[in-house]
Amino acid sequence: MLTFDPSWRFQPPPDGRYRNTAIPPEAIWDFDSLIARIATQGDRWDMLEYFKGAFSRAAGQSHFGSSSESWAESDLSSVMSLAAQNAPLFLEAFYEACEGLRQKGLFAPDALIINDVCRKHGIGYELNPPVLSLRDSASTIKSEPIEVVERPPTIAEKALETLHQSLERSEQLLTEGHTREAVQESLWVLESLATAFRGIEVHGDTVQGKYFNDIARNLRRVAKGTTLERVIEWVTGLHGFLSSPTGGGVRHGMDLGEGVQIGPSEARLFCNLMRSYIGYLLAEHERLKL
Incomplete structure (x- = not known):
């Protein structure tokens, strides 16, 4: 599980210089394309269902198996769009699904590839496992260092x-x-x-x-x-x-x-x-x- 502000699970940060709230459609397509390439390493239907389950959990939806491979592809696209409404949960779902495959010896995108997609589409997050942080806060330069005491979680x-x-x-x-x-x-x-x-x-x-x-x-x-x-x-x-x-x-x-x-x-x-x-x-x- 990635580490980030727990409140983001319910209300992601607002958009600013970057897109922080939701994953834009064009970025969803890029992540979908990555899944299509991952799926060449095994049974395509099973792989689609695997990612469908990951994004269903992120969207708070129950995961039910599709009746065919083509329906699995369509259902995956739909649930990715739902999960994309909360950018941190979407990124967490994709990253953890990929990590699960990497642990099984399959190739899957790592944090560098995920960060490249985020930068390409102006998504305001930087992944440095296990931490997911805002690019705004990570890249802010101050003339005088100021010690910031983090609020402990409630x-x-x-x-x-x-x-x-x-x-x-x-x-x-x-x-x-x-x-x-x-x-x-x-x-x-x-x-x-x-x-x-x-x-x-x-x-x-x-x-x-x-x-x-x-x-x-x-x-x-x-x-x-x-x-x-x-x-x-x-x-x-x-x-x-x-x-x-x-x-x-x-x-x-x-x-x-x-x-x-x-x-x-x-x-x-x-x-x-x-x-x-x-x-x-x-x-x-x-x-x-x-």
Whole structure:
């Protein structure tokens, strides 16, 4: 994972001398061309799906396999355009996908090539792994050096970074075929996120509770008649199934006689569902705490 200001994940810096907010269409085409060259080293369809998954995560979208190679190409283009709305996340997705391939012995663009594309299109970032920085701040020359004390990340920013790292870990586990562990990691994120609602006021009533089920029950009560109530109902049902020994068995162990084995398809489904719920709950949390 690249290191940069955590707030950029939600609101990238505004444009100035350079394009900082979004990746322009002409740059997306250049990155797409690089992917096309990378794909000559293996199964093209698989490679398109690999990058589609990376950009889907950056865009906060669930990743579903395309029905054909041509559709995979079209779907990749669409999800790249979505991810491009946040330049730092787009660059992180492309870089980390390339690093994953390089670790497998394949050629993939490095930081120098990515920086060349950014300079060509006036994109305001410089990649010096693992740091992604603004070109404006990196190239500013001062006549007298001034010591700048960096603001330490807030507790909220640290928490969001922890959740993001855990989701990335879940995706890695899925890729490696560790299905139960991948689902378990995503479920941990869902349970942890629920605690962020504790103490928030909804319709004049305060959400209370210590553990997931208590908080979810309380949240449903205070959000009665809203979409949030319905989503919490779905989340609670999924949480209960995955926790049960006769269901997914990822929290309390699996009933060896009646438990359900989680295969690759089921694991991908459960993880995608939880990612969708996590994205919605994060947005609701931001809205409610205002």
